[in-house]
Amino acid sequence: MKLFYYSRPDGMSNFGDSLNPWLWNQLLPDVFDEDETTVFVGIGTLLNNLLLKRLSNVRKIAIFSSGIGYEKGLPNIDNSWTIYCVRGLLSAQKLGLPAKFAVADGAILVRRLFKPTGGKTNRFAFMPHVHHANYGSEFWKLTCEQIGFGYIDPRWPIEQVLSAISQTEVLLAEAMHGAIVADALRVPWISIVTSSRILRFKWLDWCSSINAEYKPSYIAPLSHLYPPTARGIRSSLKATRHWVNWLKQDKFRSLNKIGSSQQTMIATQLVNIAKTAHPTLSNEYHLNQLTLELEERLDKFRDNVMAGKYH
Numbered sequence: 001m002k003l004f005y006y007s008r009p010d011g012m013s014n015f016g017d018s019l020n021p022w023l024w025n026q027l028l029p030d031v032f033d034e035d036e037t038t039v040f041v042g043i044g045t046l047l048n049n050l051l052l053k054r055l056s057n058v059r060k061i062a063i064f065s066s067g068i069g070y071e072k073g074l075p076n077i078d079n080s081w082t083i084y085c086v087r088g089l090l091s092a093q094k095l096g097l098p099a100k101f102a103v104a105d106g107a108i109l110v111r112r113l114f115k116p117t118g119g120k121t122n123r124f125a126f127m128p129h130v131h132h133a134n135y136g137s138e139f140w141k142l143t144c145e146q147i148g149f150g151y152i153d154p155r156w157p158i159e160q161v162l163s164a165i166s167q168t169e170v171l172l173a174e175a176m177h178g179a180i181v182a183d184a185l186r187v188p189w190i191s192i193v194t195s196s197r198i199l200r201f202k203w204l205d206w207c208s209s210i211n212a213e214y215k216p217s218y219i220a221p222l223s224h225l226y227p228p229t230a231r232g233i234r235s236s237l238k239a240t241r242h243w244v245n246w247l248k249q250d251k252f253r254s255l256n257k258i259g260s261s262q263q264t265m266i267a268t269q270l271v272n273i274a275k276t277a278h279p280t281l282s283n284e285y286h287l288n289q290l291t292l293e294l295e296e297r298l299d300k301f302r303d304n305v306m307a308g309k310y311h
Contacts, residue, residue: 016177049073125150
């Protein structure tokens with residue numbers, strides 16, 4: 001059975017995607033090989049109309065904690081699929097599945113494998129979306145240094161990101177799997193949005209699983225730093241919505257003064273968000289229940305593998 005997860009065309013590592021081989025090869029040793037006729041689809045926003053095109057040789061598919069999102073349609077599910085669980089209620093609803101299939105993102109199982117060592121080294125740290133790290137890592141590193149925040153790059157090796165998150169008191173996360181892992185490691189988090197590229201649906205989907213409200217804090221759009229994600233009316237509407245959401249944050253309206261550099265303005269916004277936004281952390285008991293439920297479903301998958309279901 002082949003482990004499937006999203007690989008960027010540019011070959012760049014991304015924390016959420018790279019969690020797949022790190023996590024599943026430890027939890028499911030000796031299960032995966034390069035046989036593309038049977039596939040395990042795990043962590044990621046992978047359930048869309050392109051999935052089957054990416055799995056052209058597949059005969060049987062196991063879905064474990066994946067989410068709906070991106071692209072323009074839903075996958076065509078048939079008897080070759082076995083769905084053990086999906087990321088959240090929104091994914092289950094989109095696929096027409098009963099609510100019992102909505103458990104959580106499999107990334108929370110990191111808490112079973114990674115044990116933080118050492119104390120906290122950062123009061124606050126910022127972790128951007130991988131797309132924004134790709135185009136603006138130097139900007140974000142310098143901005144974080146300016147205000148004494150840690151900077152966590154989603155392109156770093158898994159262990160480095162895990163250590164950096166665990167050594168942070170409060171994570172300001174644009175990378176959703178940064179927030180998911182922070183929550184799993186009991187690090188409070190604040191969701192950040194710096195462009196219209198951030199997919200609100202997948203955040204709402206995950207937050208539904210941990211009974212949390214999705215209330216992101218918006219940073220002034222960095223049009224000079226990020227290339228346009230797409231062209232057309234739909235993209236323009238998303239960009240406009242981002243500007244509107246930013247302007248709704250009254251405490252930031254006075255920051256865009258003539259003579260202020262954009263880096264200083266963004267740095268001031270991050271500081272104000274850290275001071276005023278209420279960090280999120282899921283209920284400990286509920287998180288434990290989600291973890292146990294994921295482990296039970298993983299045991300069921302393992303039993304099916306041993307019984308030859310995927311041969």
